[in-house]
Amino acid sequence: xxxxxxxxxxxxxxGPWPSFxxxxxxxxxxNPQCWDIVxxxxxxxxxxxxxxxxxxxxxxxxxxxxxxxRYSDVPQQFPGVAHFHTVRLNQxxxxxxxxxxLRKLCDLWERRGSGMxxxxxxxxxxxxxxxxxxxxxxLFYELTHDLEWDLGGSxxxxxxxxxxxxKARCEWSCYDTQATCYGMTMKYQDEIHRPAxxxxxxxxxxxxxxxxxxxxxxxxxxxxGTWRDNIRINQDEVKKYITGDNVANGGGIPGKGxxxxxxxxVIDLCPTGCMxxxxxxxxxxxxxxxxxxxCLNVMPKALRPGVDQGASIxxxxxxxxxxxxxxxxxxxxxxxxxxxxxxxxxVDVIEKCxxxxxxxxxxxxxxxxxxxxxxxxxxxxxxxxxxxxxxxxEPRSNPYVFWREEEVEGGWQRDVKEFxxxxxx
Amino acid sequence: xxxxxxxxxxxxxxxxxPPHYEKMFPQVIKDNYGKWLYHEIxxxxxxxxxxxxxxxxxxxxxxxxRLLSLEFIREVCDVADKHCDGVVRxxxxxxxxxxxxxxxxxxxxxxxxxxxxxxFPVGGTGACVSNVVHTQGWLxxxxxxxxxxxxVKAVMDELFxxxxxxxxxxxxxxxxxxxxxxxxxVHCSDIAILGVHRKPPMVDHDAITGLCELPLAVASCPLxxxxxxxxxxxxxxxxxxxxxxxDRCMFCxxxxxxxxxxxxxxxxGSGIAILVGxxxxxxxxxxxxxxxxxxxxxxxxxxxxxxVAAVKNILETWAANARKYERVGEWAERIGWEKFFEITExxxxxxxxxxxxxxxxxxxxxxxxxxxSHIK
Ligand code: HEM
Ligand code: HEM
Ligand code: HEM
Ligand code: SF4
Ligand code: SF4
Ligand code: SF4
Ligand code: SF4
Numbered sequence: 037x038x039x040x041x042x043x044x045x046x047x048x049x050x051g052p053w054p055s056f057x058x059x060x061x062x063x064x065x066x067n068p069q070c071w072d073i074v075x076x077x078x079x080x081x082x083x084x085x086x087x088x089x090x091x092x093x094x095x096x097x098x099x100x101x102x103x104x105x106r107y108s109d110v111p112q113q114f115p116g117v118a119h120f121h122t123v124r125l126n127q128x129x130x131x132x133x134x135x136x137x138l139r140k141l142c143d144l145w146e147r148r149g150s151g152m153x154x155x156x157x158x159x160x161x162x163x164x165x166x167x168x169x170x171x172x173x174x175l176f177y178e179l180t181h182d183l184e185w186d187l188g189g190s191x192x193x194x195x196x197x198x199x200x201x202x203k204a205r206c207e208w209s210c211y212d213t214q215a216t217c218y219g220m221t222m223k224y225q226d227e228i229h230r231p232a233x234x235x236x237x238x239x240x241x242x243x244x245x246x247x248x249x250x251x252x253x254x255x256x257x258x259x260x261g262t263w264r265d266n267i268r269i270n271q272d273e274v275k276k277y278i279t280g281d282n283v284a285n286g287g288g289i290p291g292k293g294x295x296x297x298x299x300x301x302v303i304d305l306c307p308t309g310c311m312x313x314x315x316x317x318x319x320x321x322x323x324x325x326x327x328x329x330x331c332l333n334v335m336p337k338a339l340r341p342g343v344d345q346g347a348s349i350x351x352x353x354x355x356x357x358x359x360x361x362x363x364x365x366x367x368x369x370x371x372x373x374x375x376x377x378x379x380x381x382x383v384d385v386i387e388k389c390x391x392x393x394x395x396x397x398x399x400x401x402x403x404x405x406x407x408x409x410x411x412x413x414x415x416x417x418x419x420x421x422x423x424x425x426x427x428x429x430e431p432r433s434n435p436y437v438f439w440r441e442e443e444v445e446g447g448w449q450r451d452v453k454e455f456x457x458x459x460x461x
Numbered sequence: 462x463x464x465x466x467x468x469x470x471x472x473x474x475x476x477x478x479p480p481h482y483e484k485m486f487p488q489v490i491k492d493n494y495g496k497w498l499y500h501e502i503x504x505x506x507x508x509x510x511x512x513x514x515x516x517x518x519x520x521x522x523x524x525x526x527r528l529l530s531l532e533f534i535r536e537v538c539d540v541a542d543k544h545c546d547g548v549v550r551x552x553x554x555x556x557x558x559x560x561x562x563x564x565x566x567x568x569x570x571x572x573x574x575x576x577x578x579x580x581f582p583v584g585g586t587g588a589c590v591s592n593v594v595h596t597q598g599w600l601x602x603x604x605x606x607x608x609x610x611x612x613v614k615a616v617m618d619e620l621f622x623x624x625x626x627x628x629x630x631x632x633x634x635x636x637x638x639x640x641x642x643x644x645x646x647v648h649c650s651d652i653a654i655l656g657v658h659r660k661p662p663m664v665d666h667d668a669i670t671g672l673c674e675l676p677l678a679v680a681s682c683p684l685x686x687x688x689x690x691x692x693x694x695x696x697x698x699x700x701x702x703x704x705x706x707x708d709r710c711m712f713c714x715x716x717x718x719x720x721x722x723x724x725x726x727x728x729x730g731s732g733i734a735i736l737v738g739x740x741x742x743x744x745x746x747x748x749x750x751x752x753x754x755x756x757x758x759x760x761x762x763x764x765x766x767x768x769v770a771a772v773k774n775i776l777e778t779w780a781a782n783a784r785k786y787e788r789v790g791e792w793a794e795r796i797g798w799e800k801f802f803e804i805t806e807x808x809x810x811x812x813x814x815x816x817x818x819x820x821x822x823x824x825x826x827x828x829x830x831x832x833x834s835h836i837k
Contacts, residue, residue, distance in 0.1 A: 044762055044763040045763070047763040047764065048611060048614050048615070048763055048764075050618075051614070051615075051618030051621075052579055052582065052618055052621040053524065053526075053579070053582065053614055053617035053618045053621055053624075054524065054525060054526045054579060054580050054581075054582065055526070055579075055614065056526040056527075056528040056610050056614065057614075059526065059528070059529065059530045059532075059533050060528075060530065062530055062532050062533070063530035063531060063532050063533075066531070066532065067531075070530075073600070077599055077600060077608075077611075080599035080608065080762075081599070081608070081611065081762040081763055083728060084728035084731070084760045084762065085599075085726050085727070085728060085731070086598075086599045086602065086603060086604075086605050086726060087599070088599075088601060088602060088603045089603055089721070090603050090721040091603065097469060097470065097473075098473075098475055099475070106601060106603075120601070122601065125479070126478060126479035127479060128479045128480050128481070128482045128484075128485050129479070129482040130482060130550070131550055131551040131552070131553075132482060132485035132486055132487075132490070132548060132549075132550045133485055133548070133549055133550065133551075134484065134485050134547055134548055135538035135541050135542050135547040135548070135549065136547065137480065137485075138534060138537075138538050138549075139535065139538055142531040142534055142535055142538075145531060146531055151530055151531045151532075152528065152529070152530055152531075153528075153529050153530075153531070153534070154527055154528060154529070154597075155525065155527060155529050155534070155551050155555065155557075156527075156551060156555070157644075158594060158596065158644050158645045160553075165528070165600075165601060166601070173464060173466070173469055174463075174464040174466075177463070177464035177469075177473075178463075178464065180473075180474035180475070180477060181472070181474060183480075184477060184480060185477075185479060185480055186475075186476065186477045186478050186479060198553070200553070201550075201552075203494050203495040203497070204482075204486065204490050204494060205490060205497060205510055205518060205520070205560075206497060206500075206510075207497040207498055207499055207500060207510070209495075212495070214482045218478075218479075218481065218482055221478050221479065222478045225476035225477075225478055226476065229475070229476060245742065245743035245744070246742045246743075246744065247741050247742050247743065247748075248553060249553050250553070250649065250741040252741060252743075252748050253648065253649040253741050253748060254649075260743075283501065285502075285587065285588075286499070286500050286501040286502050286587075287501055287502040287503065287504075287587070287627075288502040288586060288587025288588060288627060289587055289588040289627065289630075289631065289785065289786065290587075290588070290627055290628075291588075291630070291785040294785075301785065301786065305745055305786060306745075307745050307746065327743075328743050328744050328745055329742070329743065329744050330744045330745045330786075333744060336499040336500060337498075337499045340498075355642065355643040355644075355648055356641065356643060356648055357641055357642055357643070357713065357715065358683040358713070358715065359683070359818060360817065360818060361648045361649075361750055363649075363748050363750075
């Protein structure tokens, strides 16, 4: 039975898109707290303001993250949500679930929490939404013992890594995104659970430049799959696209139903102009290709990534707070991502970066901001990387170079008296 | 055994990480890992992946509200048990994917989903509006300038046909974040809906002593708008507190995050800004940020008609004018932003001219421009 009058919320039960209000009400039959969620949201809709208070520190023993505290600012009216903490579970890489484990999780959360979830949080965690402080320890116990499942990150630590579906179901994945994501998650459990960084740090793994987990926009360190040899071309399949026997874009972009035109839709849109037809044979000047994925997306049956595959490492992406958003900056153009040597090359990059950032990063400074503050040349030196043109879009246009003393012949120590001896004042 | 409150550290298990992903795979994924050759989108919401072994995997993608109840998840499990050997998957954009290993199993699955009311809209593939990545809003956060789930529901009800069809020039990614923190990383979306405040924080002098460390509150402001001050609280007692230089404030809410005695949300002051033209993928052009085109729309629950209309206008104008493959930002850049404002009939205001740090990067420093209606 509904506990509150909620005419505004009820309005959102109409319409074709799935309604979270109907869903909340459905769960309320089992978890009556849900009536208070709907009730408090109704009040927010009326007041046009939130009714949640500042978090407060809650958690489980030994962990500095994984739980976000939350309290209602109208607890008398809505006692069911007086405490309403979030539990972040580390999702399995690329988010496949067996139903037996999901059902166990449902039973657990029905007893220990509100019965509501987010599948998933923006970082990737499976979010259990809303429970009381005294439930946290028992919940953690049952989670680790009965489901063999651990919490994700929150706070100034390594946030839960995430990856695209990769080799599990995508033909373009240039390295094993799941194995990398899981491998790094397990290797850095301590960094995920016990905040010791200046601020948050995110890893995201995309198998190709389509970047389905938006790694380049939001992770301090992203690995984006690429290759350094030639696009594999199947000329017979190219011909079938031209004749219309193959459907471009796998059928995903029908447009207005016009006939496929390889010149207009592929060759002219190649950003580097490195493709052309010789008769009915497609040619690519691979040395000029920047592996943007456009032609592969349009003709998936005909074109495949090369076989010498690896990843580009971008660093320092972040949302705008405070100095403005940053996209990931190319730091390592190509490394091999090899599960057999436990991703040695990647680990080396990660740890060099952390060593520096943990010592030199200021409190609440994301890696991207540290790099801006100290300058990319300094950061490249820290990473022991040769500066190359790939690190910039274009050379700088101001001449304000920070020369270092050891780079200047004779150093900086000079005798002004000697100068004066030749140059009268 | 179970948890023993007297002895919480007994048998404690920590740092075991998530369940291993391989345990979660269906057979066809396990067998064909890394062997996929190509894919097709058979119809909106239905993907077909073909392996070099000849195996096929059919995926039915459905939208979801992201805020999900356990009863709903159990229903998802029922569907997966019946059709998909007990495996289901979620995508990054909050869609649910049901996978089967033969074409003959697709239609029964689709029929089953269709028979469950409006809970499982099939779509979200190819040149569509995929599901809206979003944050918590009034459902669970203390800093929002707008709601999340409610706005998303209102927007998706209106754009529904673009989710279930592939009738756009390219894909269009819509995202929502309810404050400038942007937990959802909306800053690279084709259309971003962003909660913004417009009133500087109030200072609750009666509460500040107990709630905040004053130096942290002062340091929290990126623009140096907060200064220590000696003031009288409501009982007339002199206390140490802070004052805000309102002219310097950019309404980021960072102070409230550090100091709960400085609330800034307001029914009239807070609302929504619309940013467009961002992109994450590297296809053709590189990734780009979304740009602010509508600085403010009011919070009008339960259905936010102004925001819904603005999103729809941008989407439909782009769809009618862009070339095939052109994302919203690529289109706007080709025609020029002055044309964008003219065609969409969005009023251009000084709020779209950058005056924050590095602002100069976006000012026009060439004599090339188009004579649109803006030039009187
Ligand atoms: C200074 C910047 C930020 C602050 C102060 C901040 C603060 C918060 C707070 C208070 C919550 C809790 C909401 C709740 O009660 O459930 C939250 C949730 C979350 N934040 Fe942030 N956030 C920031 C930036 C980001 C960014 C840039 C991302 C991702 C790119 C992010 C990802 C998340 C995720 C995944 C959640 C879980 C809730 C959800 O998915 O909606 N945060 N953040
Ligand atoms: C750090 C950068 C620059 C420095 C230190 C600099 C310095 C100078 C100095 C000392 C003079 C006077 C020379 C004299 O006594 O006749 C001068 C003249 C001039 N500079 Fe620059 N300049 C700089 C950049 C530029 C740039 C970027 C431009 C143009 C795009 C420019 C255009 C001129 C012009 C047009 C004159 C006048 C020359 C003339 O009238 O004969 N300068 N600059
Ligand atoms: C033109 C650019 C893009 C193309 C051609 C493209 C293509 C694809 C394809 C073929 C799939 C299916 C993969 C599979 O599950 O088998 C896919 C999935 C997906 N894409 Fe993209 N993609 C593009 C850009 C993006 C971008 C920029 C994002 C994110 C901001 C994105 C997010 C996703 C998501 C969330 C999925 C679902 C799979 C997952 O969760 O890992 N895509 N994309
Ligand atoms: S990022 Fe590339 S490899 Fe990964 S799922 Fe997307 S298209 Fe496939
Ligand atoms: S991947 Fe991009 S740059 Fe390379 S050939 Fe194809 S369209 Fe051109
Ligand atoms: S975007 Fe802002 S208001 Fe929304 S969940 Fe994140 S911190 Fe809270
Ligand atoms: S809202 Fe932001 S800019 Fe305004 S006073 Fe607070 S911290 Fe400073």
